[in-house]
Amino acid sequence: MPLLELQNIQKRFGGVTALRNGNLTVSAGEVHLLLGENGAGKSTLMKIVAGIVERDSGRMLWNGQEVFLRTPSEAAAMGIAMVNQESLLAPHLSVAENIFLGREKRTGAGRFGMVDRKGALELARHTIAQYGFPLEPEWPVSRLSPAGRQMVEICRAIHHGSSLLIFDEPTSSLSDTETDQVFRIVRDLKARGMGIIYITHRMNELRVIGDSATVLRDGETVHSGRLAEIGTDRLIQHMVGREVAQIYEREHLEPGEPLLEVRNLSVESTKLKNISLTLRRGEITGMAGLIGAGRTELCRAIFGIDAPQSGEILVGGKPARIRSPRAAVQAGIALVTEDRQVSGLALRLPIGSNVTLANMERISRLGFLDLKYEARAASELGRKMSLKASSPAQLAGTLSGGNQQKVVIAKWLFRQSNIFLFDEPTRGIDIGAKAEVFELMGELARNGAAILMVSSELTELQHVADRIVVMRQGRISGELPRGCSQEQIMKLAVMEVAA
Amino acid sequence: MNRRLQKFLPFLSLIILFVALSIASPYFLTANNLASVARQTAVFNTMALGMTIVIITGGIDLSVGSILGLAGLGGAMALEAGDPVVVGVLIGIAIGTACGLLNGFLITRLRIPPFVVTLGALGIYRGVALIISNGLPVHKIPSGFSFIGEGNLLGVPFVLWMLVICAVAVHVILEHTRLGRYAFAIGSNRVASVYAGIPVNFHITAVYAIGGALSGLAGMIEASRLMTGQPTAGQGYELQAIAAVVIGGGSLNGGEGSVVGTLIGAFIMGLLSNGADLLNISNYWQQVIIGSVIILAVTLDEVRKRRAV
Numbered sequence: 001m002p003l004l005e006l007q008n009i010q011k012r013f014g015g016v017t018a019l020r021n022g023n024l025t026v027s028a029g030e031v032h033l034l035l036g037e038n039g040a041g042k043s044t045l046m047k048i049v050a051g052i053v054e055r056d057s058g059r060m061l062w063n064g065q066e067v068f069l070r071t072p073s074e075a076a077a078m079g080i081a082m083v084n085q086e087s088l089l090a091p092h093l094s095v096a097e098n099i100f101l102g103r104e105k106r107t108g109a110g111r112f113g114m115v116d117r118k119g120a121l122e123l124a125r126h127t128i129a130q131y132g133f134p135l136e137p138e139w140p141v142s143r144l145s146p147a148g149r150q151m152v153e154i155c156r157a158i159h160h161g162s163s164l165l166i167f168d169e170p171t172s173s174l175s176d177t178e179t180d181q182v183f184r185i186v187r188d189l190k191a192r193g194m195g196i197i198y199i200t201h202r203m204n205e206l207r208v209i210g211d212s213a214t215v216l217r218d219g220e221t222v223h224s225g226r227l228a229e230i231g232t233d234r235l236i237q238h239m240v241g242r243e244v245a246q247i248y249e250r251e252h253l254e255p256g257e258p259l260l261e262v263r264n265l266s267v268e269s270t271k272l273k274n275i276s277l278t279l280r281r282g283e284i285t286g287m288a289g290l291i292g293a294g295r296t297e298l299c300r301a302i303f304g305i306d307a308p309q310s311g312e313i314l315v316g317g318k319p320a321r322i323r324s325p326r327a328a329v330q331a332g333i334a335l336v337t338e339d340r341q342v343s344g345l346a347l348r349l350p351i352g353s354n355v356t357l358a359n360m361e362r363i364s365r366l367g368f369l370d371l372k373y374e375a376r377a378a379s380e381l382g383r384k385m386s387l388k389a390s391s392p393a394q395l396a397g398t399l400s401g402g403n404q405q406k407v408v409i410a411k412w413l414f415r416q417s418n419i420f421l422f423d424e425p426t427r428g429i430d431i432g433a434k435a436e437v438f439e440l441m442g443e444l445a446r447n448g449a450a451i452l453m454v455s456s457e458l459t460e461l462q463h464v465a466d467r468i469v470v471m472r473q474g475r476i477s478g479e480l481p482r483g484c485s486q487e488q489i490m491k492l493a494v495m496e497v498a499a
Numbered sequence: 500m501n502r503r504l505q506k507f508l509p510f511l512s513l514i515i516l517f518v519a520l521s522i523a524s525p526y527f528l529t530a531n532n533l534a535s536v537a538r539q540t541a542v543f544n545t546m547a548l549g550m551t552i553v554i555i556t557g558g559i560d561l562s563v564g565s566i567l568g569l570a571g572l573g574g575a576m577a578l579e580a581g582d583p584v585v586v587g588v589l590i591g592i593a594i595g596t597a598c599g600l601l602n603g604f605l606i607t608r609l610r611i612p613p614f615v616v617t618l619g620a621l622g623i624y625r626g627v628a629l630i631i632s633n634g635l636p637v638h639k640i641p642s643g644f645s646f647i648g649e650g651n652l653l654g655v656p657f658v659l660w661m662l663v664i665c666a667v668a669v670h671v672i673l674e675h676t677r678l679g680r681y682a683f684a685i686g687s688n689r690v691a692s693v694y695a696g697i698p699v700n701f702h703i704t705a706v707y708a709i710g711g712a713l714s715g716l717a718g719m720i721e722a723s724r725l726m727t728g729q730p731t732a733g734q735g736y737e738l739q740a741i742a743a744v745v746i747g748g749g750s751l752n753g754g755e756g757s758v759v760g761t762l763i764g765a766f767i768m769g770l771l772s773n774g775a776d777l778l779n780i781s782n783y784w785q786q787v788i789i790g791s792v793i794i795l796a797v798t799l800d801e802v803r804k805r806r807a808v
Contacts, residue, residue: 348687
């Protein structure tokens, strides 16, 4: 008997149908992949399983019994837990406190006992050690990287004593070594007889971790079966609903003159040491490295967020004093951050306002805004980028991840920036939108922009970048030409270069 | 669509309240009573307009009541010293602007939350007003000054004209100028605004200065209505102003709010207290009613937003 069975699940939110026919069967002791583009209904389906959202119709069978879950605690009581993609932790509390949040151990008997801090710390330390996480139970969660937070989420879920665990893109923010750790945990849980639902956008993970897969498209289950019986191309085809011949291929351009030169840059606060890097017109420079290698920190330093102790930055061959993001923007530098919801978009404002945000001068006439021009410009850019939105007045927060990323890029296009720093540009966006983002980056390069592309997806770097610079522990550890292998990249990312 | 709906609900409540009061009390729909409502709410309304921009940036200004007191006192002292009415009013506005500038400067330079800075400023400005006046009101004001608070222009209370001008100005700032757009952007996502190259600190300071200027003007209206410069004037008004913004759909998280919403919010509160007076509902109960309305309005707004997501 399967552990969990979902039959013909339907769910509407207002006028929008999120799920029209969701089917999924998971057995104990298997890792079941849930695939599909953003907006396909994966999250909604999982929220129904985890008791966060109630279904409109259809059946959910748990060990063969029909159940109807109304709250996450009902789901937890049955043994269903979810490891969230966006961390749902209390940042000011410690790792241990977060693991036991809502289920604190008490010293005394009954309701009047005090919270047993020592016991919780011990227990947390034990759980963490069991999986070899680089965490200390006393650390405040606010100081952890996204990867660290993910690990706390996993500890929290495991500790529940669950029999079904849902992982929502657990590796999207992790480096390769950390990803391996997550895989080890997942395999270990599987060996203990747990059922695992695993959502991912990383195609190269599928066969490493999955046993079977279900593909959702437009709220409907379009494929379900053993992974061994289907090719990856067929799976992608199911996800996007059309042939995908060559998703990422790009013609090679001869790079032009340097637009941005970084010379011997060091930043104490973020441990960047002696960085030298040149970005040329028409060239996409890839940047690889583990999480914490200093790639995001380098983008921040170039963009004037963290002040350097030494070194200089040249823009267009001339020394530039970039001491604030404002100065960077005026020098023609654009930063597409890895977390667009936190630092890229004003989610509660319309698309049009977001597009013009970095260049209000262009829509100002004698201090007043030319709102018609703004709407026209935003529509035009949206059309060019095949943005899926009803109008420039739609709120940015209501767009899917891929479309939000397009709005961020549109903002810098409207600014007419020519030096682009892309930090994990495809994070959390689906395959179709990824290809469109790469196309946009290619077009930017063709039109004479210099591009730095930070990515943890080695395959993407291999296909999109003209050359790949690798960082390790705050330094640049080497550079590789187009056509290099993933092994070469990883070697530079992990090991000290022989002198 | 969403935004229109947001404006529609408070407006509907205002109409219903208006109709209900017209039926419940024969005195309500008289020119005298309506004019008195306009005069009573003008002070809160003017302050609330400034508070709207501040709240849109994700900030708050708890010191507006104290600014009102200090500015009204300063303006009245100038009038007592023999300055013409226009100069006195301008001095009141200038004092308000200076207080707002100081707030904005402290918030952006010391990087302390607006709640804390303006909580401190609430005490400081009030204390300064009491020190310079020795706690005594200023009385010897030329009688012409009463025109601002009590006079009519073309048969309509003069304060209403002033309120309309201020409201249109703030609306234009919010919807049609860079400052307004930046206020929304900063309130919606401050980090993204910094990364977009917006001079965030400058605009935050400007917003508090505008709020201060409007509180200064409100102080002069209050002084004109009382024909005294009271160092204790405006105590607790900051909460009324915040309530008006919030009832009108403004969000204390920033990024949301409108002039029309705030005006409706202020008038709802004005009508409630006027209606309660007409219907002989005790002052004690009025406070309970207005408090409940604040919670109810924000609850309805939240429910609507949650559904929209």
